[in-house]
Amino acid sequence: MTRNFTLGALAAAALLACAPAFAADQAATPATQQLAPTAQAGKKLHVLADEYYDALARFDPVSASESGDNRFIDQIGMSIAPLERARQFARYKSFVKRLHAIGRAQLSPRDQTSYDILDYELGMALRFEPFPEHLLPLSQMDSMPVTLANYASGEGAQPLATVQDYRAYASRLAQLGPWVDQAIANMREGIKRGIVHPRPVMTSALPQFKQLVAGSPEASIYYSPIKKFPAGFSDADKRALTTLYADAIGTRLNPALARLAAFIEKDYLPATRTGSGWNALPNGAAWYQVRVASQTTTDLKPQAIHEIGQKEVARIQGEYGRIGPKMGYTGPAAGLPAWVAQQAKFKPFKTEQEVIDVYRKLDAELRTKLPSLFNLMPKSPLDLRLEPELSRATASDHYTPPAVDGTRPGVFWSVVNDPAQYGSTGMVTLYLHEGQPGHHFHIALVQELGLPNFRRFGGNNAFTEGWALYAETLGKDMGLFDKPEDYFGHLNDEMLRAARLVVDTGIHTKGWTRAQAIAYFSDTLGYSEAESRAQIERYMVWPGQALGYKIGSLKIMELRRRAESALGPKFKLPAFHDIVLGEGTLPLALLEKKVDRWIAASK
Incomplete structure (x- = not known):
């Protein structure tokens, strides 16, 4: 994502x-x-x-x-x-x-x-x-304090290479205190109006905010840039920046963060709700429908999406039945994910570096295969990095775009909490999604097409995540799923996106409890209770966000099949990809019209 x-x-x-x-x-x-x-x-x-x-x-x-x-x-x-x-x-x-x-x-x-x-x-x-x-204004999945804390490494979207960069980050830190106080005021108003998060997600979030509170400026994560000045900074600049950061953190930011942690623990948590779904909020059903519309760029109703999800789950379980015996599994098809999760041979890692090394090897292989599938490819480089420790417990693997000015590449962030528990079966399909030709081939390319800024830097979830999920299927075109375990990994990631359609709509419109959704995920995907809990709590605070993946991917696959059927031997996959990616991100209705015009012209 x-x-x-x-x-x-x-x-x-x-x-x-x-x-x-x-x-x-x-x-x-x-x-x-x-x-x-x-x-x-x-x-x-x-x-x-x-x-x-x-x-x-x-x-x-x-x-x-x-x-x-x-x-x-x-x-x-x-x-x-x-x-x-x-x-x-x-x-x-x-x-x-x-x-x-x-x-x-x-x-x-x-x-x-x-x-x-x-x-x-x-x-x-x-x-x-x-x-x-x-x-x-904040949850266990996203908040301004945690975002800025992750920037302290200099590896994210906040450059920390020049004195000007350091001053820019210090400026943001100085503004974070007032932001925190506004967030507290908003949450107090939310308590009065019954607009609060569910208790489990804020229980998960509380340790993050407590961790941000430091006993001194020097002990704060936000002070990290001062501990590793780039070469070339003058002594005068170092002294000035040290004073600037100590003041911003010690006199303004740290006290605000302490207020936030105390407020969440003493005031907000007791007022959080027991229900999991958005339908428990005032006007929640209409609210959720707007979120569904925004994330899928369609008029699909939650019930229709729920049914699509159930059909996709059944279809993928049929594929489990075919691939399981090739992996040595002879039980019921639905039980394949749980069996794979218990096999030590699919958890071969001892260190974080070993995980990254596999991704780097895969990246090198892809660079030799992708030119046969694509005419349009981004010029910006792609890097592979580990998720910062602060957010690993609640983060998912993800991609961040390159800076237009070239100061940072696109980055695939791998979340490795425990290398010994990191499964190898899903690595190929994950990198196809988060790296290339998934998010990088779309988002980095958009920056290079000469589009207006609102299209260059904007987008929509259905196309963005739909393309990345479609990109996973290209592993078959490139021969990357020849090993049964790698094809299973692809199927299991596809199952994740199908199951999301079921649980997201179930939680927010059908009264599914958190426990019910967690059990469904564990049964369907073979996830541990902790893995399922992290996923379900994400959907509880980002309602509708997880729907765009499968809805967008299904549309792109439908359009590819339509073009292949209509054009026969004239169909060329690189040309189709040109049409899908060539004008940047489009709402699905516009994308469909564009592909139909191309088919008509190609005939």
Whole structure:
């Protein structure tokens, strides 16, 4: 997955996730109504698109820098503040009026696509206005304090190579104290209104926040950059930065973090809810439906998604029945994952380095195979790194994009808590998803296509995760699943995405308990109780997010089959991939129209 950030009240996250369906199918304007493109219409759209993206980036600068935009690297924003949130929704409404005043038919085809995506995203953002997501500003999965703490290593989205970089990070640390106090105020309001997280997830989160509180500035994780200055810093710069960090952490940040940990433990935890689903919140059913729409870019209802998940689970279990005997397993198909989890031969590692070495070897092999499947490939490099210790317990393996200015590569972050328990069967498919040709071939490439900034740094979950899940299937095209255990690993990861459709909708619309969902995951995937718990608690605080993977992948696979059937011997897989990736991230409805036009033209 790509790292999911709070984006304040998550209105901006909704923006980046897009909307469920066009209010009107503007892409279907009859040719007789098309007008010649005009420079004036295109210029208006470009100006509006840039202002829109800048409003997003200023509203949530941390997400902007996570996406590769380092212009606001010294800001964290205050998107969780009610007043700023209201201002942002007012901006969106103004942008909608200006957009609809532009004649779409007077735009070039490329600009018409930008128009449609912008209309789509603004409509989605405004659908979130009634729902007070800012009252849930942090969880065990994401929070500004933990995000900035992970940046202290200098390996993430916060560069720490120059004196200016150090000052930018110190500026963010100075702003974190007020952010924490605003988060506490929001959570107090959430308690009054019954808008709180479930107790188990905040119990999981509490140790993170306690760990951030240090006895002195020097003992704080945020002070880490001062302990390893890059070569070339002058003595004067080192003294000035040391004073700057000690002051920011000691007088402002550390006291705020202590207040946060104490508040969560003494006030918030006792007020958390016992129910697991979003349907327990005020207006929760409608709230969840909007989240489903934003994460899948469809109008699918939760019940339909639940049924899709059940059918996919059954299909994959059928594949288990075929692959199990080849691995030496003779029991019921559904029991294959649990059997594999108990086999010591599939847990061969003793050190973290051994895990990374396998990924590096796989990366080298992929670099020889991918050119036969792709014409479009990103120029930005891809690196492999271990997840920082602070967030390993609750993190999933993930990808972060390269910086546009070249200061950091794309990174596949591997989460290795205990090397001896790290399973080898899923490594091939995981790297195809998080590395290449999954997230890296999509997200890094988007930065290189010359698109408007809102498309360059934005996106939606269904396409982003759908592409990465589809990329896993390309292991078969490249002969990477020849070993039964590697094909099982692919199936089991696919099963994870199918089971998510069942448990996410089950938790948030069908009254499934946390224990019920954990048991379903353990039974279906062979996960330990701890592994299942971490997954289920993720879905409890990120409702709908896990749905985009399978829904997006199923659509891309459907479009590939459609093209293969229609074009026969004319079908070329690299050309299909050009069409899917060549204009960046699209809502699924737009992607389908684009592929259908390509099929018609190719005939």
